[in-house]
Amino acid sequence: MTTATFGPQVSQPLYELTPGTLAQLGQRFGIDYRVRNAPAGASVATGSVRDVALPQAMHLTLSDLCVNCAYSSASRQTVPWFISVVLEGHITARLGDQRLELKAGDGMCVHFTAEQPLTVFQPAQARLHTVNLAVLATTNLDLPSTPPAPGLYPWRLSDAFTQMLRHTTAEPLADWRQPLIWQGLALQLLGEGLPQCARQDPAQAQPIIPARDEARLAALHTRLASHPEHAYCLSDLAREVAMSPSSLRQKFRARYGCSIFEHLRQCRLAKAYQALQRGMSVQQVAHTCGYRHATNFATAFRRRFGIAPHDVISQRAPR
Numbered sequence: 001m002t003t004a005t006f007g008p009q010v011s012q013p014l015y016e017l018t019p020g021t022l023a024q025l026g027q028r029f030g031i032d033y034r035v036r037n038a039p040a041g042a043s044v045a046t047g048s049v050r051d052v053a054l055p056q057a058m059h060l061t062l063s064d065l066c067v068n069c070a071y072s073s074a075s076r077q078t079v080p081w082f083i084s085v086v087l088e089g090h091i092t093a094r095l096g097d098q099r100l101e102l103k104a105g106d107g108m109c110v111h112f113t114a115e116q117p118l119t120v121f122q123p124a125q126a127r128l129h130t131v132n133l134a135v136l137a138t139t140n141l142d143l144p145s146t147p148p149a150p151g152l153y154p155w156r157l158s159d160a161f162t163q164m165l166r167h168t169t170a171e172p173l174a175d176w177r178q179p180l181i182w183q184g185l186a187l188q189l190l191g192e193g194l195p196q197c198a199r200q201d202p203a204q205a206q207p208i209i210p211a212r213d214e215a216r217l218a219a220l221h222t223r224l225a226s227h228p229e230h231a232y233c234l235s236d237l238a239r240e241v242a243m244s245p246s247s248l249r250q251k252f253r254a255r256y257g258c259s260i261f262e263h264l265r266q267c268r269l270a271k272a273y274q275a276l277q278r279g280m281s282v283q284q285v286a287h288t289c290g291y292r293h294a295t296n297f298a299t300a301f302r303r304r305f306g307i308a309p310h311d312v313i314s315q316r317a318p319r
Contacts, residue, residue, distance in 0.1 A: 017045040022071065025049075030077040030303045038069040045069075045128075050173055053305050053312075054183050057136040057270045062169050064129045072121045077303060078113040078262055080146050081135040083193045084120075085157060087166050089128035092121040095152040102154070105162050109153045109193040111257060116150040131165055133189050136266065136304050143194065146257025153195040161192065209251055216241040217255050221263065228267035229290040234260065269304045272297070276312040285309065 017025075019040050022033040035044050047065035054060055067089075084093070085107040093100045093108060095118050100108055112118040122128060135143070157165075168185060171178055209217070220241055224232070237260065238245040252260050268289045275285045286297035301309050 015046060015048065016043055018042060019044060028302060030075060032074045032076060033071060035069055035071040043068050044071055052173065052179060052182055053307060054186055057273065058186050059134045059136060059305060060182055060186055061132040063132070064169065066126055067122055067124050067128050070121070070123045072119060074119040075112060075117045076114055078258060079134055079136065080111060080257060081143065081194065082110045082112065082118065083133040083189050084108050085131045085165065085189065087129040087131065087162065087169070089125050091128070093152060094119045095150055098152045100152055100154050105157050107155050107157050107193050109155070109195060111146045112150045131169065133186050135190070143190065155193055157192065209255060213243070213251060217252055221256060224264050225267045228264055228271055229288055231290065232264065265300065269301055272301060273305065273312065276309055279313070282309045
């Protein structure tokens with residue numbers, strides 16, 4: 001495990017992927033992997049998979065593989081924004097009725113949920129080189145609101161940006177400059193890939209929410225982000241904002257692209273990440289972020305960030 005002095009966590013490369021190691025990765029990241037016609041110990045792919053947990057709840061994965069056996073992946077969680085860029089090779093993505101084929105220089109931005117997951121098919125090929133960025137919580141980022149329904153948005157990268165990504169992925173992550181560079185590139189990926197409101201399907205436009213309800217929703221959104229450690233009940237929250245529970249649930253999702261308690265969970269884990277970076281123990285963080293049991297907290301944290309809470313503590317920059 002390599003430690004970056006800036007703070008992000010860097011994993012060591014994986015040089016061979018088997019159905020077993022894919023299953024382990026799936027448990028870490030909340031993904032179901034399926035391999036076609038391959039025995040348990042078969043080499044599904046060889047190469048490297050490097051992941052970096054960046055500040056502001058962004059998670060970057062750099063993958064450069066020779067795919068020996070075709071396989072697919074399907075997410076089991078809600079992700080506000082997910083960006084994937086193909087630098088070499090090709091993949092096929094599906095989300096509901098949407099289907100998209102990506103080749104070198106293509107990118108996609110996706111908002112998906114556990115109920116409507118993103119499925120990606122990776123066919124056998126000599127080289128599949130991708131950059132993937134997951135925005136796990138939008139609380140600390142000034143990003144557009146997610147659409148009311150899951151959606152898949154393609155775009156084409158400029159040749160210059162594609163070359164920059166290829167050059168940067170070839171550099172070792174052990175260099176202290178690399179996490180800084182990738183933080184900047186992650187923001188550039190968001191700037192390039194997030195869909196413009198004008199590009200959204202009018203049929204999926206957000207319903208009109210009265211100004212009074214908008215203000216109440218905004219206040220509630222901020223309150224949950226500021227105090228995620230408190231215990232909340234939907235009926236109590238609905239009473240406070242003068243809505244019925246079903247109306248609050250519907251309007252909150254329409255406005256922010258996730259449920260109230262998905263937002264609350266994201267805020268709790270984002271706060272937990274920051275507390276661990278400050279040196280608090282796992283038990284302390286679990287308690288202060290509203291989790292009764294440290295084991296439940298650790299499981300939720302690993303699913304969200306792809307690393308254990310203890311890894312954040314052990315990889316703190318030396319003072």
